[in-house]
Amino acid sequence: MDKQMKLHYMNRIDEKINQLPWFVTEFIDSRKRKLSPTTLLNYCHDYIIFFDWLVAENLTTASRTEISLASLETLTIREVENFLSFLEYQLGNTNLTINRKLSSLKSLFDYLQNKAETAELKPYIQRNVMAKMDLNVVKESQETIANRIEGKILREDEFEAFRQFVAHDFGEVNKENKRIYHFHQMNRERDTAIVSLILGSGLRLSEVAGINLEDLDLSKAIVRVIRKGNKEQYVYFSKQALLDVESYLQIRESRYKPEKLEPFLFIAAPIGRKGKSRRLTQRSIEKLIEKYATAFGKPALTVHSLRHSFATRYHLENNDVPRLKNQLGHSSIQTTMIYTHLTDEEMRKAVDNMDR
Numbered sequence: 001m002d003k004q005m006k007l008h009y010m011n012r013i014d015e016k017i018n019q020l021p022w023f024v025t026e027f028i029d030s031r032k033r034k035l036s037p038t039t040l041l042n043y044c045h046d047y048i049i050f051f052d053w054l055v056a057e058n059l060t061t062a063s064r065t066e067i068s069l070a071s072l073e074t075l076t077i078r079e080v081e082n083f084l085s086f087l088e089y090q091l092g093n094t095n096l097t098i099n100r101k102l103s104s105l106k107s108l109f110d111y112l113q114n115k116a117e118t119a120e121l122k123p124y125i126q127r128n129v130m131a132k133m134d135l136n137v138v139k140e141s142q143e144t145i146a147n148r149i150e151g152k153i154l155r156e157d158e159f160e161a162f163r164q165f166v167a168h169d170f171g172e173v174n175k176e177n178k179r180i181y182h183f184h185q186m187n188r189e190r191d192t193a194i195v196s197l198i199l200g201s202g203l204r205l206s207e208v209a210g211i212n213l214e215d216l217d218l219s220k221a222i223v224r225v226i227r228k229g230n231k232e233q234y235v236y237f238s239k240q241a242l243l244d245v246e247s248y249l250q251i252r253e254s255r256y257k258p259e260k261l262e263p264f265l266f267i268a269a270p271i272g273r274k275g276k277s278r279r280l281t282q283r284s285i286e287k288l289i290e291k292y293a294t295a296f297g298k299p300a301l302t303v304h305s306l307r308h309s310f311a312t313r314y315h316l317e318n319n320d321v322p323r324l325k326n327q328l329g330h331s332s333i334q335t336t337m338i339y340t341h342l343t344d345e346e347m348r349k350a351v352d353n354m355d356r
Helices: 003-017 022-031 037-056 069-073 077-090 095-114 142-150 158-173 178-199 205-209 239-256 282-296 303-318 321-328 338-342 344-353
Strands: 222-227 231-236
Touching: 003 022, 003 037, 022 037, 022 095, 037 077, 037 095, 069 095, 077 095, 158 178, 158 239, 158 282, 178 205, 178 239, 178 282, 178 303, 205 222, 205 282, 205 303, 282 303, 303 321
Parallel strands: none
Antiparallel strands: 222 231
C-alpha cells in the first residue's frame, strides 16, 4: 500500500474513532505501527456495531462516544452471547464474519485488561468477559472450499468472453441508454486493463488498486506490488494483460488528464467541471466488476473470484503448485492446494476423452 492510499485509510480511521469512546482511540493508536490500515478500519466498524448494540439494548445509558469502561467490565457472558446472536440472525453474518468481529473485541478487551494502565499503574478493567468467549468452530476441508468457489469462477473460453464483454459488448448492450453508453466509452480501456490484469496475474484487489506507474515494467511484463505482511514482490502478468494495459496507457493522459506528478495507474473519472483526477479506490474496482459481472450473467463474480479463476487456470495448464504459491503471494502452500481440487473435474474429463 503506497503512502497516498495509506493516508486515505488513516484519514478514514480518524473519522471513525471520533465516533467512539476515548479508550478505543487509545487502543487504535497503539496498533497503528503493527496492523494494516485496512485492519484498523475494520476494527472501527466492528466497534461501532458493538457499541450501538449496547445502547439499543439499554446496557448503557450513555451515548456511543460516552460509554464507560465500567459498562464493559460488567458485561455478562449471556449478554455477549446475545450480541453474537444479533450478528447472526439480525445482520445475517456468517460464522467466519462473527469470528472476525469477536476477535476484534477480544483484541480491544485484552488491551484494556493486560496492556493499558491508569496513572496508578492499574489495568483499565479487572474483568474481561471476552476472554471467556470462544470463537465459532469453522472447519472446512480443501474440497469444501474448492466446491464453494467452483460456481463463482470463469472457465476456459469464458476468460476471453468476459474480457470482450467489458471491452466492447457492455456498451453495445446499453447503446440505447446514452448515459451508461458514454460512461462505458469513457472507461472501457481502463476497465478492460483492470479485468485483464487480474485474470492474467491473480493479483489481489488491494494490490491492483495500489499500483503506481513506476511499478510497471512493460518490457518484462511484471509489476511491483506490496503483498500481505508488507512484502515487496514482482509479479508476472500475461501477454493479453500487457496489451490491455498498454492500450489503457495510450489514452490515460488525454482521457483522465492526471496531474503531472500523479503516480497511480488506475484513475477515476473527474467529477464535475473542476473535478480532479484521483486514484480508483478498492471499492470502486469492486463495484465496476459487480456491474460487468451482473450484466454478463454471472453476478457471483467478484474481484476475488477473478483471482481464483486465474489460479485455477494456471494450475490446470502448468500443474506447478510451488510457482503458483509464489505468484499468488500465499504464505502457506496449503492455501494454494485448494486449486488442485478445483481442477479435479477437468482432469476427469481429460481422462474420459482418452476413450473417444
